[in-house]
Amino acid sequence: MNTFNRFIVTPFCLLVxxxxxxxxxxTQATKDTNxxxxxxxxxxxxxxxxxxxSYLDISDTVYFDENNNxxxxxxxxxxxxxxxxxxxxxxxxxxxxxxTHKVWDLxxxxxxxxxxxxHGGKRFTxxxxxxxxxxxxxxxxxxxxxxxxxxxxxxxxDCGVLAITSTNTLSINEGVGNTTHTLIASxxxxxxxxxxxxxxxxxxxxxxxxxxxxxxxxxxxxVTKSYAVKIKATTGNGNAENAEQIITxxxxxxxxxxxxxxxxxxxxxxxxxxxxxxxxxxxxxxxxGTVATLxxxxxxxxxxxxxxxxxxxxxxxxxxxxxxxxxxxxxDVDYETNIDKSLSFSxxxxxxxxxxxxxxxxxxxxxxxNSPSNILINTTDIANNTSAGMQVxxxxxxxxxxxxxxxxxxxxxxxxxxxxxxxNKFTLSTDGKLSxxxxxxxxxxxxxKLSISVEDGIxxxx
Numbered sequence: 490m491n492t493f494n495r496f497i498v499t500p501f502c503l504l505v506x507x508x509x510x511x512x513x514x515x516t517q518a519t520k521d522t523n524x525x526x527x528x529x530x531x532x533x534x535x536x537x538x539x540x541x542x543s544y545l546d547i548s549d550t551v552y553f554d555e556n557n558n559x560x561x562x563x564x565x566x567x568x569x570x571x572x573x574x575x576x577x578x579x580x581x582x583x584x585x586x587x588x589t590h591k592v593w594d595l596x597x598x599x600x601x602x603x604x605x606x607x608h609g610g611k612r613f614t615x616x617x618x619x620x621x622x623x624x625x626x627x628x629x630x631x632x633x634x635x636x637x638x639x640x641x642x643x644x645x646x647d648c649g650v651l652a653i654t655s656t657n658t659l660s661i662n663e664g665v666g667n668t669t670h671t672l673i674a675s676x677x678x679x680x681x682x683x684x685x686x687x688x689x690x691x692x693x694x695x696x697x698x699x700x701x702x703x704x705x706x707x708x709x710x711x712v713t714k715s716y717a718v719k720i721k722a723t724t725g726n727g728n729a730e731n732a733e734q735i736i737t738x739x740x741x742x743x744x745x746x747x748x749x750x751x752x753x754x755x756x757x758x759x760x761x762x763x764x765x766x767x768x769x770x771x772x773x774x775x776x777x778g779t780v781a782t783l784x785x786x787x788x789x790x791x792x793x794x795x796x797x798x799x800x801x802x803x804x805x806x807x808x809x810x811x812x813x814x815x816x817x818x819x820x821d822v823d824y825e826t827n828i829d830k831s832l833s834f835s836x837x838x839x840x841x842x843x844x845x846x847x848x849x850x851x852x853x854x855x856x857x858x859n860s861p862s863n864i865l866i867n868t869t870d871i872a873n874n875t876s877a878g879m880q881v882x883x884x885x886x887x888x889x890x891x892x893x894x895x896x897x898x899x900x901x902x903x904x905x906x907x908x909x910x911x912x913n914k915f916t917l918s919t920d921g922k923l924s925x926x927x928x929x930x931x932x933x934x935x936x937x938k939l940s941i942s943v944e945d946g947i948x949x950x951x
Contacts, residue, residue, distance in 0.1 A: 513537055513538060513539045513541055514537065514538050514639070515535060515536065515537060515538070515639055515641075516536045516537065516538050518536065519535045519536050519537075519641070520639065520640075520641075521680075521723075521724070521725060522641075522642065522725045523642045523643075523644050523676075523678075523724050523725045523730060524641060524642065524643050524644065525643075525644050525646065525647060526597060526602065526605070526613075526643050526644070526645060526646075527602070527645065527646045528602055528606065531596055531597045531598075531599075531602055532594050532595065532596050532597075533594070533595050533597075533615075533641065533643070534570065534592065534593070534594050534595075535592070535593055535594075535595060535641070536591055536592050536593075537591050537592075537593075538591075539591065540574050540576060540589035540590060540591055541589055541590060541591070541593070560604055560605075560608060561600065561601055561604040563597075563598045563600055563601040564598055565595055565596070565597060565598075566595070566596040566598070567593050567594065567595050567596065568593065568594045568596070569588065569589075569590030569592070569593055570590065570592040570593060570594055571590050571591055571592040573588035573589065573590055574588070574589050574590070575587070575588060575589075576588075576589045595615075605645055606645065610645060611644065611645055611649070612642070612643070612644055612645070612676075613642075613643040613644070613645065614640050614641065614642060614643065615640070615641040615642075615643055642678060642724070649675060649676070650675075650732075651674060651675055651676055651679060651722055651723070651724055651730050651731060651732045652674065652675045652732050653672065653673070653674050653675075653720065653722050653732050653733075653734040654673050654674065654675055655670070655671060655672050655673035655674075656670075657734050657735060657736050657737065658736070658737050658739065659703070659736065659737070659738045659739070660738075660739050660740075660741050661703060661705055661738050661739075661740060661741065662705075662740070662741045662743050663705065663708050663709055663710040663740045663741065663742060663743055663745070664705065664706065664707075664708055664709065664743065664745065665705045665706070665708075666704060666705065666706045667702050667703070667704050668702070668703045668705065669700055669701065669702050669703075670700075670701045670702075670703070670736070671699060671700060671701075672693075672698075672699045672700070672701055672720060672722070673699070674722040674724075674732065675732075676722075676724050678697075678724055679697065679722040679723060679724050679732075680697040680698055680722070680723060680724075681693055681697060681698040681699055681701075681720055681721065681722050682698060682720070682721050682723070683718060683719070683720060683721075684719050684720070684721050684733070685717075685718065685719035685735075686718050686719075687717075688716045688718075690703055690704050690705060690708070690716055690718075690738075691703055691704075691716075691718040692704070701718070701720070701736065703716070703738050705738070705740070708740055710740045710741070710742040710743070710789075711742075711746070711788045711789075713740070714739065714740055715737055715738060715739045715740060716737070716738045716740075717735055717736065717737045717738070718735070718736050718738075719733060719734070719735050719736075720733065720734050720735075720736055721733050722734075742789055742790045742791065743789070744789050744792055744840055744841055744842045744843075745789065745842075746787065746788045746789050746843070747787075747840070747842075747843035747844070747845055748785045748786065748787040748792075748794070748838050748840055748843065748845040749786050749787065749788075749845065750785065750786040750845075750847065751783060751784070751785050751786075751796075751836050751838055751845070751847040752783075752784045752785075752786070753769050753780070753781035753782070753783065753815060753849065754781060754782050754783075754784050755779075755781055755782025755784075755814070762779065762780035762781050762815075762851075763854055765854065768851075768852060769781060769851060770851055770852045770853065770854040771817070771822050771832060771851050771852070771853055771854065772822065772853075772854050772856055773822055773823065773824035773825075773853055773854060773855050773856040773858060774821055774822060774823065774824075774856055774858045775817055775821075775822050776817055776819050776820060776821045776822065777816070777817050777819055778816065778817055779809070779814050779815070779816050780806065780814075780815045780816060780817060780851075781814065781815045782813060782814050782815075783796050783808075783813055783814060783815055783836070783838075785838050785840070785845075787840055789840070792840040792841065793840070793841060794812075794838050794839070794840055795812060795838065795839045796808050796812060796813075796836055796837070796838050797836070797837045797838075797839070798834060798835070798836060798837075799834075799835045799836070799837055799846070800833065800834055800835040800848070801834045801835075802832050802833045802834055803820060803832070804818055804820060805817065805818055805820050805822065805832050805834070806818055806832075806834055815836075822853055824853045824854075824855040824856070824891075825855075825859070825889050825890075827853055830852060830853050830855075831850050831851060831852050831853060832850070832851050832853065833848070833849070833850045834848075834849055835847065835848045835849065836849065855890060855891045855892050856890070856892065857890045857892050857893030857945055857946060857947055858890065858947060859888060859889050859890050859947060859948075860888075860944075860945065860947045860948020860949065860950060861886040861887060861888040861895060861943050861944070861945055861948065861949075861950045862887045862888065862889070862950060863886070863887035863950060864884055864885070864886055864887070864897075864941055864942075864943050864950060864951075865884065865885045865886075865887060866882050866883070866884050866923075867882055867883055867884075867885075868881075868882050869882070871925070871929050871937075872929065873929055873930070873931045874928065874929060874930070875925060875928065875929040876928050877925060877926055877927045877928050878924060878925070878926070879924060879925060880922050880923065880924045881915075881923055881924065881925050882923040883921045883922050883923060884897055884917075884921035884923065884941055884943070885921060886921075886943045886945070886950070888945060890945070890947075893945040893946065893947070894945060894946070895920075895921070895943050895944070895945050896919045896943065896944050896945070897917055897918070897919055897920065897921040897941060897942070897943050898917060898919070898941070898942050898943075899912040899915065899916075899917045899939065899940065899941065900912075900940045900941060900942035900951050901940070902940045902951070907938055908938055908940050909938065909939065909940035910938045911937040911938050911939055912939055912940060913926075914926050914927060914937060915937070915939060917941065921943075923939075
């Protein structure tokens with residue numbers, strides 16, 4: 490890290506009179522230039538905004554360090570560089586002509602350069618004498634005001650490569666008004682300017698334009714999530730004296746929009762929530778367990794959602810302890826007693842600033858949870874001479890459940906009333922088709938006695 494030392498050179502009597510302006514001054518380019526000096530570079534070239542007359546009887550110049558200690562006293566020579574302009578000079582009653590110049594070389598002597606090198610500093614300043622005109626003198630009859638005191642910037646061997654060292658990424662809440670950011674360059678003398686500002690939200694102000702302001706009043710994270718501006722820092726005209734930086738403002742999403750949808754998603758658990766025909770349903774006879782995970786659509790990010798059940802039919806549902814799931818509340822769901830075979834409820838979600846309510850209606854999925862209650866036969870008549878092996882009837886079960894498989898069998902009652910006496914003369918398929926094993930002959934047997942049972946895994950009826 491370089492230690493920047495400040496040296497002041499005073500007085501400097503190059504400039505005295507102007508034929509074009511009453512108060513002559515350095516050009517802005519001269520003021521902005523960082524002049525490189527070294528053992529082999531002892532000359533700096535300055536330009537004035539008018540023609541100046543040099544006094545060769547220069548007073549001694551004094552160099553000071555940053556603590557205002559005298560470093561060295563020496564002489565600063567000067568030479569006109571551009572084509573001379575002959576100007577008429579008047580002083581009291583004396584009139585003469587002399588050569589004047591706009592461009593001058595200022596030459597630093599050997600001992601001053603040696604002292605600067607040994608001091609170890611990197612940056613210096615040369616300050617002009619306060620007052621550059623001789624009182625009472627005039628050019629072409631016009632009095633010349635004193636030149637303002639000015640400072641020239643010097644660097645030993647090089648000024649280093651200019652860089653913008655302040656951060657190039659900012660995080661700012663959407664919709665916030667003016668937010669300021671201080672720009673910092675490796676050279677504190679650098680001035681800043683904006684070279685690209687597409688959004689128009691950025692501006693510069695303050696000393697050296699080092700305060701960057703972002704006006705985010707109209708910004709909306711949901712529309713545009715970031716904005717950029719290109720900044721330039723400069724201390725002169727060379728490549729090493731200019732630096733650019735793209736600064737990006739990333740908007741921070743704030744909770745300024747209400748939720749728009751609640752969804753029942755997530756895993757499916759046996760006897761609770763199922764998905765069938767693209768619809769989530771609740772099993773018959775379920776009383777506990779997770780029905781679904783609750784998710785909410787909200788254009789704002791990083792919100793925390795709180796769910797509340799309202800209009801909860803028969804108090805069937807509840808929100809899980811962790812607040813993220815819809816669960817059954819210990820109340821048996823019963824398909825058979827529910828008239829419209831569904832359960833209705835509403836959920837309210839709160840995102841901290843807004844509320845949204847959505848209604849749901851879940852169908853009840855019937856389960857085989859009841860035994861058959863009766864057996865029906867389509868006919869009790871058998872035609873005479875029906876051939877052996879022919880189907881003579883079929884059975885069906887009476888069951889309040891709409892699902893389940895009924896298994897029919899010829900059932901041996903093991904009693905003495907003869908109700909199953911003819912079971913051995915028939916075959917019965919599991920789905921209830923009854924066939925006779927012998928040809929029917931009314932002359933030998935006019936009726937048959939059978940015992941039939943049906944079961945569905947829950948219970949049996951005979």
